Amino acid sequence: MSEAVAELPAQASSWSGFRSAQIGWRNLWRNKRRTWLTSGGIAFAILLVMFSMAMQHGQYAAMMENATTLISGHVQVQATQYIDSERFEHTIDEASVLRRQLLALPDVVAIAPRVEAFALVSSDERSFAAQILGIDVAAEAATVRLLDMIDDGRVPAGPDEAVIGEKLARNLDVAVGGELVILGAQKHGGVAALVVNVVGIISSGMPDLDRSLLLMPIAAVQNAFGLGDEVHTLAIRIASLEDSAAVTKQLASRVPADITVRNWNEVLPGLEQAIEVDRLGGLIMYGLIIILVTFSVVNTFIMLVFERTREFGMLLAIGMRPFGIVGLVLWEAFFVWLVGAAIGAGIAIAIILGLADVGLYMGEAMEAMAAQYYMPPRLYPAFTTEVLLVSPLILLLGTQLAALIPALRIRRLRPVEALRSE
Amino acid sequence: MSDVVVRCSGVTRTYQDNAVPVVALQGVDFVVKRGEFVSLAGPSGSGKTTLLNLIGGLDRPDSGTVEVDGVTLNDLSESELSDLRLHQMGFVFQSYNLIPVLSAQENVEFIMQLQGVAADERRERASSLLKDLGLASMAGRRPGELSGGQQQRAAVARAIVTNPVLLLADEPSANLDSGTTQELLELLRTLNERQGVTIITATHDPMVMGYSKRQVNLRDGEIVEDNSSRAA
Numbered sequence: 001m002s003e004a005v006a007e008l009p010a011q012a013s014s015w016s017g018f019r020s021a022q023i024g025w026r027n028l029w030r031n032k033r034r035t036w037l038t039s040g041g042i043a044f045a046i047l048l049v050m051f052s053m054a055m056q057h058g059q060y061a062a063m064m065e066n067a068t069t070l071i072s073g074h075v076q077v078q079a080t081q082y083i084d085s086e087r088f089e090h091t092i093d094e095a096s097v098l099r100r101q102l103l104a105l106p107d108v109v110a111i112a113p114r115v116e117a118f119a120l121v122s123s124d125e126r127s128f129a130a131q132i133l134g135i136d137v138a139a140e141a142a143t144v145r146l147l148d149m150i151d152d153g154r155v156p157a158g159p160d161e162a163v164i165g166e167k168l169a170r171n172l173d174v175a176v177g178g179e180l181v182i183l184g185a186q187k188h189g190g191v192a193a194l195v196v197n198v199v200g201i202i203s204s205g206m207p208d209l210d211r212s213l214l215l216m217p218i219a220a221v222q223n224a225f226g227l228g229d230e231v232h233t234l235a236i237r238i239a240s241l242e243d244s245a246a247v248t249k250q251l252a253s254r255v256p257a258d259i260t261v262r263n264w265n266e267v268l269p270g271l272e273q274a275i276e277v278d279r280l281g282g283l284i285m286y287g288l289i290i291i292l293v294t295f296s297v298v299n300t301f302i303m304l305v306f307e308r309t310r311e312f313g314m315l316l317a318i319g320m321r322p323f324g325i326v327g328l329v330l331w332e333a334f335f336v337w338l339v340g341a342a343i344g345a346g347i348a349i350a351i352i353l354g355l356a357d358v359g360l361y362m363g364e365a366m367e368a369m370a371a372q373y374y375m376p377p378r379l380y381p382a383f384t385t386e387v388l389l390v391s392p393l394i395l396l397l398g399t400q401l402a403a404l405i406p407a408l409r410i411r412r413l414r415p416v417e418a419l420r421s422e
Numbered sequence: 423m424s425d426v427v428v429r430c431s432g433v434t435r436t437y438q439d440n441a442v443p444v445v446a447l448q449g450v451d452f453v454v455k456r457g458e459f460v461s462l463a464g465p466s467g468s469g470k471t472t473l474l475n476l477i478g479g480l481d482r483p484d485s486g487t488v489e490v491d492g493v494t495l496n497d498l499s500e501s502e503l504s505d506l507r508l509h510q511m512g513f514v515f516q517s518y519n520l521i522p523v524l525s526a527q528e529n530v531e532f533i534m535q536l537q538g539v540a541a542d543e544r545r546e547r548a549s550s551l552l553k554d555l556g557l558a559s560m561a562g563r564r565p566g567e568l569s570g571g572q573q574q575r576a577a578v579a580r581a582i583v584t585n586p587v588l589l590l591a592d593e594p595s596a597n598l599d600s601g602t603t604q605e606l607l608e609l610l611r612t613l614n615e616r617q618g619v620t621i622i623t624a625t626h627d628p629m630v631m632g633y634s635k636r637q638v639n640l641r642d643g644e645i646v647e648d649n650s651s652r653a654a
């Protein structure tokens with residue numbers, strides 16, 4: 001006769017999730033204060049994490065854009081051997097042809113050709129080693145902000161004009177209008193000699209550059225150092241930094257085999273590391289916030305399961321399966337999350353959108369520091385899918401787990417004992 | 423179909439959870455026939471609830487057997503017992519019978535939903551039963567908005583809407599005044615007489631005993647008196 005029981009319709013298949021969800025939603029409002037506190041905690045965590053993440057992403061975007069458009073460019077093209085050895089003779093041949101080809105690509109906005117040489121620079125009294133950078137003034141201005149940093153004088157125009165670093169000028173004891181002699185080694189061993197007038201002083205705030213940089217028109221440097229249509233570097237500005245990895249790949253397929261194309265993160269590995277370290281710090285903070293809130297949810301559901309022991313006992317007694325009851329609790333946890341997430345994300349999105357145009361002023365101290373690193377004084381939060389999804393989804397998982405841990409006690413609940421409990 | 427709905431043979435139950443084991447039932451033999459209205463009477467602690475729980479498949483005996491409608495409950499797994507309770511039993515407890523966030527109508531529908539009854543049929547059966555029980559105007563109210571007597575009526579509706587083999591009621595009148603108790607008992611008697619519902623209640627309320635056709639007295643876990651005279 002026990003088959004009679006086995007033949008009864010299975011509960012799991014007939015149990016519709018709708019009534020479960022409905023009960024879960026209504027249960028939410030049995031203890032309004034507790035629900036608001038728990039959902040409020042979730043809302044606060046989501047608001048905090050979303051907003052911080054948006055600011056962080058905005059800051060990284062600004063840092064990357066500013067750092068790459070200062071000198072290095074978004075992407076760089078160099079002879080592979082030059083990257084490895086930094087030796088003067090490893091140049092890109094027929095550079096103007098390659099430059100024209102690459103400029104024709106749709107994502108490429110500007111390309112600055114550069115020749116980089118070391119030489120001895122002398123004034124009347126003193127001599128110092130300098131980094132000679134031969135540049136195409138117009139292309140350079142279209143690619144990076146290097147020339148914006150000339151704060152005394154003007155850009156070099158003629159073949160005998162130079163701009164030098166502010167510290168180098170002091171060391172050499174020259175000012176705008178002074179005269180310098182440059183002595184170096186040519187590609188094939190001859191002596192490179194130049195006499196130039198100082199037409200500008202550049203002060204970048206970066207000690208290395210200010211101590212050693214000397215800018216000149218590229219043709220004069222190529223001439224003096226025995227180079228033909230050769231450069232050491234093509235610094236490239238692309239339409240959008242976000243696409244730099246893809247554009248790098250595309251460029252790499254267009255250059256000769258002995259030439260290497262590098263994305264900004266290879267050219268400036270320190271920048272990416274700094275961002276990674278900061279990101280990790282952020283993640284640890286977010287993790288702590290989320291764990292804290294999850295614990296408060298665990299607490300709420302321990303109390304809730306405890307308070308409803310008699311009710312669960314009744315449900316078990318009338319033949320509801322333990323997992324059906326666990327399901328009710330999980331629905332309730334889902335709605336606690338939903339209310340919190342809607343409020344938290346709603347406020348965060350409103351703030352982020354509100355600040356997207358005006359940005360957030362970081363204060364005077366930050367402004368001074370930002371100016372030194374050519375960062376904007378305002379930070380603009382960035383909206384990415386990561387910002388939008390990560391904290392709500394992690395908290396969804398967190399609240400479900402937080403509810404599941406106490407709810408699993410229901411599996412071991414004996415209806416007779418549950419009904420006796422007060 | 424056998425006439426016997428419940429057969430308990432040599433049933434014992436001892437609670438071991440405390441330091442001192444408590445013997446709640448010691449060798450109970452008990453038979454209930456279809457259509458009976460039995461009240462288990464006896465002082466508090468005499469084992470009424472324990473016996474009712476064993477018959478309802480909520481608990482298992484330490485020895486002896488419990489058969490309901492020909493099925494030996496001892497042989498069933500937990501989930502089989504759960505399904506048996508859902509499909510064969512109707513329970514009315516002293517209190518906390520209903521889901522507080524569902525209306526009377528929804529509470530009655532709920533158990534049918536667990537059984538997999540289609541939505542239209544659920545609504546139909548719940549409404550007409552609540553109407554029969556005089557709760558038509560209360561169908562949309564939640565338990566908190568019902569009086570104690572109305573709650574117990576709704577609980578009876580929830581218990582019998584599935585047409586169970588047995589209706590088990592443990593101290594159903596404990597929280598009711600005598601007027602409301604009488605109404606509830608009239609309802610139980612009507613269900614028993616008109617629809618042949620087999621009812622077992624556990625109670626120490628003399629009024630409940632008066633309404634039942636058969637009174638079984640328990641004392642210290644043993645049946646000391648079985649007054650079947652009114653069963654005939």
Ligand SMILES: Nc1ncnc2c1ncn2[C@@H]1O[C@H](COP(=O)(O)OP(=O)(O)O)[C@@H](O)[C@H]1O
Nearest residue numbers: 437439444446465466467468469470471472473
């Ligand atoms: N879950 C339990 N754990 C321990 N002792 C129990 C438990 N349930 C009942 N008892 C004890 O078993 C005896 C019989 O209880 P019960 O069947 O509830 O009696 P009644 O319903 O007649 O008042 C009492 O002494 C009671 O204290």
Ligand SMILES: [Mg+2]
Nearest residue numbers: 470471472624
């Ligand atoms: Mg009792």
